[in-house]
Amino acid sequence: MSGAEPLVGVVLVSHSAAVAAAVAELARGLAGGDATVPVAAAGGLPDGGLGTSAELIVAAAESVDRGAGVAVLVDLGSAVLTVKALLAEGDELPPGTRLLDAPFVEGAVAAVVSAGAGVGLEGVEAAASEAYAYRKV
Numbered sequence: 001m002s003g004a005e006p007l008v009g010v011v012l013v014s015h016s017a018a019v020a021a022a023v024a025e026l027a028r029g030l031a032g033g034d035a036t037v038p039v040a041a042a043g044g045l046p047d048g049g050l051g052t053s054a055e056l057i058v059a060a061a062e063s064v065d066r067g068a069g070v071a072v073l074v075d076l077g078s079a080v081l082t083v084k085a086l087l088a089e090g091d092e093l094p095p096g097t098r099l100l101d102a103p104f105v106e107g108a109v110a111a112v113v114s115a116g117a118g119v120g121l122e123g124v125e126a127a128a129s130e131a132y133a134y135r136k137v
Contacts, residue, residue, distance in 0.1 A: 009064025069121035
């Protein structure tokens, strides 16, 4: 480590690799493009198809783990179930991994901005969850 405080990692799980990658790019960009913020996309299936993959989720979580926890945001359905199953197994994801209840796009931006500012996992979760309150009409 560089001596800096460890950052919360963020994993974005979508049924589509393109969606997960685009939301990760958007969140990084709106967070100021800070390449030090650990964000990983885990979208689609290993063969490129639509779906969710436990293998890709575990690899993404391991890639962003910096010792301060890993925040996982998901899009819908089986993405939620797959992450819950991994958490229930207890040894597949890095310690401190947490599924956040937050809107996928807005929550991802809030999570990445917060993580980049050095906020802890509870604060990242709170920021992402608060995105539900942003009314558009």
